[in-house]
Amino acid sequence: MQHITLLTVGRVKSSWINEGCQEYLDRLRPSVKFTITEIPPSRQKDTEKQRQEESEQILHALEKQRGDIFLLDEAGERMASKQFSVFLSKAEDMGIPLTFIIGGAYGVSDHVRSIVRGSIRLSDMTLTHEMSRLFFLEQLYRAMEIKKGGGYHH
Numbered sequence: 001m002q003h004i005t006l007l008t009v010g011r012v013k014s015s016w017i018n019e020g021c022q023e024y025l026d027r028l029r030p031s032v033k034f035t036i037t038e039i040p041p042s043r044q045k046d047t048e049k050q051r052q053e054e055s056e057q058i059l060h061a062l063e064k065q066r067g068d069i070f071l072l073d074e075a076g077e078r079m080a081s082k083q084f085s086v087f088l089s090k091a092e093d094m095g096i097p098l099t100f101i102i103g104g105a106y107g108v109s110d111h112v113r114s115i116v117r118g119s120i121r122l123s124d125m126t127l128t129h130e131m132s133r134l135f136f137l138e139q140l141y142r143a144m145e146i147k148k149g150g151g152y153h154h
Helices: 015-028 047-062 081-093 110-115 129-148
Strands: 002-009 032-039 068-078 098-102 118-121
Touching: 002 047, 002 081, 002 129, 015 032, 015 129, 032 047, 047 110, 068 110, 081 129, 098 129
Parallel strands: 002 032, 002 098, 068 098, 068 118
Antiparallel strands: none
């Protein structure tokens, strides 16, 4: 079973997004050991201080993680759903746990960027953090369905 962690700044407040996230988490449960770690957003008014504070919390949370770490970022690598499925399959075949990070509203520090294995773009459009979580879970489920030849992706 594949081990995947989503490390995210903030939590989902919108009930309809929460319901969508729960739907995909339930669908993923048979094939993925999935953990979500939520970091509270900084209350700093200065955006740089906010980014730094949240990044320090991310780095602290990453101390407990094993495996490869990827940033979900607007400047990340474009990856089609089938490519993402192949990427996940290779990691699973090698027994590598994966951690994906959704940073705060002002992104992450250069230090966080320097320690990740890579970054992946969820969309060319800007997404809210809540939508990013839902979109990531949907794409993760889609990738698993592609891998096992299910009918979800066609």
